[in-house]
Amino acid sequence: MLALSIRALTKTYKNGVHALRGVDLDVEEGDFFALLGPNGAGKTTLIGIITSLVNKTSGSASVFGFDIDKQLERAKSCIGIVPQELNFNQFESPMTIVVNQAGFYGIERTEARARAERYLKQLQLWDKRNNAARGLSGGMKRRLMIARALMHEPRLLILDEPTAGVDIEIRRTMWDFLRDINARGTTIILTTHYLEEAESLCRNIAIIDKGGIIERDRMSNLLRRLNTQTFVLNTRQPLAVVPPVTGFEARLVDDHTFEADIDKEQNLNDLFRQLSGQGIEIVSMRNKVNRLEEIFIRLVESGATPKAAAAAAAVIAAGEARG
């Protein structure tokens, strides 16, 4: 079953900005789906329309088969949303915020309090349950919004940059938490600027730019399409010039560092063999940029038109259908 199905969705704001230009998108039930795009690409508008915070101009969307035009209440019952900006009453306590939110979804207060205890404990907010929310740290406020979104145990959880401004340790524990939620049956759509986050968590991905989907594929397929990766290598000995390595493009960065481009057909063993033959010891190595980041930048900079992308997506979909 499709958790989310969007067809020909458009949005033109009053100031004339075309935020969405005929978006088609399907997300399967149970998926952990990344929706990526540069600032102003249309991600938040798309999520806003699904959650009825933004009026669409045309097109259709359904959530678990419930059309947002005809069965809006049913559709909204299936969705939990963690928005980009803080949107809870800062003067209320976390307990009040999550219990009230459950009430807005028809959950009685006794049950709501039990769920509040469960989720506030899981998200390490239980000790702060009676404090005013404005006194929480940035990471705690983000986790409070996740707890709030889970109170009615939604089938589809939409996270709009949930880890923005959260330190690395908390971010990783949030990843584990979200993986578990997804493993237990909740479909998750994630937008993020941390491409490492999307690569680590998501199985499928769509890239949106200038109001259109320019790429839609499995994460693994997308990463395989990366033809060249650039590695940064650190040497033990100082280097005066870039080491001569046949078949590889290499550049000196500083006296202990050089970069090498490795094509999909090449392998690192060849490179290391040549370096060892010259007595050069490599002490560490890393990708110059995150792999997904590299693809993302290429796709967005190539200015792929939504139409071309739609055609490409159709080819990909046909390939998937064939198995």
Added chain:
Amino acid sequence: MDSPVRAQPSAEMSLGHVRWIGFATIVIREYGRIVRIWGQTLVPSAVTATLYFIIFGSLIGRRVGPMAGFDYRQFIAPGLIMMSIITNSYGNVVSSFFGAKFGKHIEELLVSPLPTSIIVGGYALGGVIRGMMVGLVVTAVSLFFARLPVMHFFAIIAAALLTSSVFSLAGLINAIFARSFDQMNFIPVFVLTPLTYLGGVFYSVSMLPEWAQRLSFANPILHMVNAFRFGFLGASDVHVFGAFGLMLLLTVLLFGIAVQLLNRGTGIRD
């Protein structure tokens, strides 16, 4: 973070059940807000009413003499109670809803499955509750200064409930359109206060010249105050049934407008 409990697919709850619990939650939240900031919500009207009774009732009132056949303090008491009901019902919803818009937590309700009629009803009932609570407080204050007979108990209750409903809904519509705190305060200061003072709280319209009387009858607050006064004193400057009809009509009309505005997303959705 501990391993989460399985997130179950949302159970198929009846929409009626969801609406009822949602409505009750909005009302409980509004009530909680009124009680939490009682120093701002309940106390000021009691202080203002006390000052009115001291200045207009005891000091100036002695020189005014009877009004429409009643002691002046008796005459103004229902009007002062009604004035506090009007300003508090209006003020409660306009500040609560605008605060929710400003702080963006109105989105908690907008993303929920609750229909706009429930959201409007919940906020309006919050305003009615504040109006009734303040009305009771000011009534208690009035009893220190004037003996208040009760001629028609149900007229008192009906006039208070309908008036607070009208002004709660009007406050909500004000908050829907308001884009700044200035716009939030414009109607209360430049429309509501003059209409209230000219609505027969401190005088009987029969004292006015003919043209001013006719003009006064166009002021809905005059009808509300008089219907309420009729409940206490059994006397009114207006046709009482007509006043109740007007209040009912305004309640239905403003409710419909507020629901339509929220459905269209006015002031809350792009």
